[in-house]
Amino acid sequence: MSLPLTRLLRKLLHVAAKPMRHAQGKDGYVIHAYRGYGSHSEAFLMGRIFRQPGSRSQLAPGAGRDLMDVGRRMLRWGKSGVEVEVALGDNRTTAITDRDGYFSVHLPLDEPLEHQGQWHTARITACPPKQPPVEGEAQVYLPPISTRLGVISDIDDTVMYTGVANKLKMLYRLFIESAERRTAFPGVAALYQALHEGDDGQQQRPLLYVSRGPWSIYEMLEVFFQHNRIPVGPILFLREWGLTLQRPLPRRSEDHKQALIEKMLGLYDEMQFLLIGDSGQHDPEVYAEVVRRYPGRICAIYIRQIGDSDSRKAELDRLGEELAALGCVMLLSTDSLDMAHHAHANGYIDAASVEMVRAEIEHQLADEPA
Template identity: 35%
Template sequence: MINKILLEILYRFKLTFSKIKLKFGIKTGFVKSLMIAPYKGFGSREKVYLIGRVLKDRGIGLSEISDSRWKNFSKMYKRFMSWEIPNVKVKATINGDSWIAETDDEGYFEFFINPKQPLQNTTPWVSLELELIDQIVPNQGKVNTKARVIIPTKDVEYGIISDIDDTIVPTGATRIWEMLKTTFLGNAHRRIPFPGVAAFYQALEKGTDGKENNPLFYVSSSPWNLYDFLTEMMSVHGIPLGPLMLRDLGLSREQLIAGSHFDHKLSQVEKIFELVPDIPFILIGDSGQYDPEIYLQVIKDYPGRVKMIYIRHVSEKRKETVLHVKNKMKSLGVDMLLIEDTLKAAEDALSKGWIREDDIQDIINEKIQDGLNNS
């Protein structure tokens, strides 16, 4: 009871401080331009989910491979020292119809859109218009942007859900100092994926017909502050883009810092399963932070929806536990492959008829090139 009261006091103090800071920033002209930061959404032709944030325009821009550690740190500082705009209305428009959402205390807005007519998309990506309705700063002008949501087409074969840290890129997520150094002093060009990952994910996106219709989703315990950093990293290295489901690490009424890694990732994976119904999924993760246990729970909650699980072996300490989870999955009719090499997962996917043989050579070539670049 005392802890709950203390948490409420701390949270109210945080809100008061944020309001005073924002009011001061607007009055002094430090906050003079705003931005809508949409995060890629997803759903079906009948329901669309989109989340985003209204912030002071940080002017971060794209990185260069030659950027110094100080410049990288400066940009990362801006990402985390954000100015959130609470309690303002954002309008989303698609096919001439509009919906309104209001930002919360942290500047986040969330849309669950039920189009009046089912979307008739022939390609996976659909665009929405977003516009800030409220006037917040002097001479604000129009604040608007486009958002993209991925809607599986009739040609979809399966979806892919992947972790990021130590699954796509080595980050040392189980070694805090190594992870902090990589995050704050590096940039999108210097975050190098595991060899062959980009070509493998491209092959999964193309499936067997080569049409790039299979949607990819990324679920991570990284904070939303890193969203643009992660999407830039994927774009730079040729990893197919898709919705990123991250989390807010700040103080809230319910928690001092962040909820558990397990609960966050499980809830986000299951949100994808709920909003993207009727298609099976390949799940990809690593052995370091409970991905196998999370995916086991997904198998139990959504029987028949998981095609395969690929787990990158990064933790010798957890190997016995992971193999035990693998046996439980097997008893439920789902295979899990523990790999140290992306090519092994690709060869397995090829043997099951999920990717094209032509794409295997691309994965081999990329793996060789990545190995040369990292040597």
């Protein structure tokens, strides 16, 4: 077996074993919660309850232990009908897991929280039938009350070169090539950090990412963000891919994205939003529809162009003219620096951040093989 393939398999094995390492080898019921989000009046959180086999192995960390943990992961299963209680400060609510073990809660925040920071710890208690309670935690993001701008960004072919639409290329770029050089578009990390911090460095704006992939790649995407030093944002919004008689196919990605944006517009009703996507899918059309439906709420749209045909370029030009007439700029570019310049010109980021984006791009391009 070639060295690159061996390295790929080892790293895939290590990532696949990650949830089991967090479970610390215990058997029985385990809570796997995702990051939550909300405003200062309500919060949202989801996760999954598993039943899994334990591990009493004394193997040292390494490929052997990872292989055992992957085996445990394959043998675990989501548990339906489990009551879950979620508490954020003195605010509490309950939910019941669905047939795949997922739970989703909407928690009104009637009682004030202890501190005014952006990240808060939710306590989670699962109560399996005839079993002792299981406890866990999740981080919940609440933006500062003063925040007036949020960012919603696509991931696939907007932040990373190749998304879940081509899993083999994504895995190759993520685990064999240098992650910093190859998986993220040049300048993305500095640009997104600047948008998060704002022109005064103190904004802590919500940065919400959406992917057309399933929840099963959540850990994979977290590794991608860590490798590329991209601000992690409060959460990753992924699609439900569970097959049911009522919904035999996954929800269309454009429907998923539009529903998410509209939910965020309702949740953060005093904010405007900056939308970032790519030209390869339906992002421009989805974002344009949001502008039509919610006048004045979308301050700008940044679209990363990825090898468009002449006919597609003409379509985008016509769409851009329509949006301009509605008071929303749609910037089309292959370059993160163009987006940074526009963001600075409109007061979203400061001049120093533009230079940081420029420097990051130059560093990444200089580091590319000839």
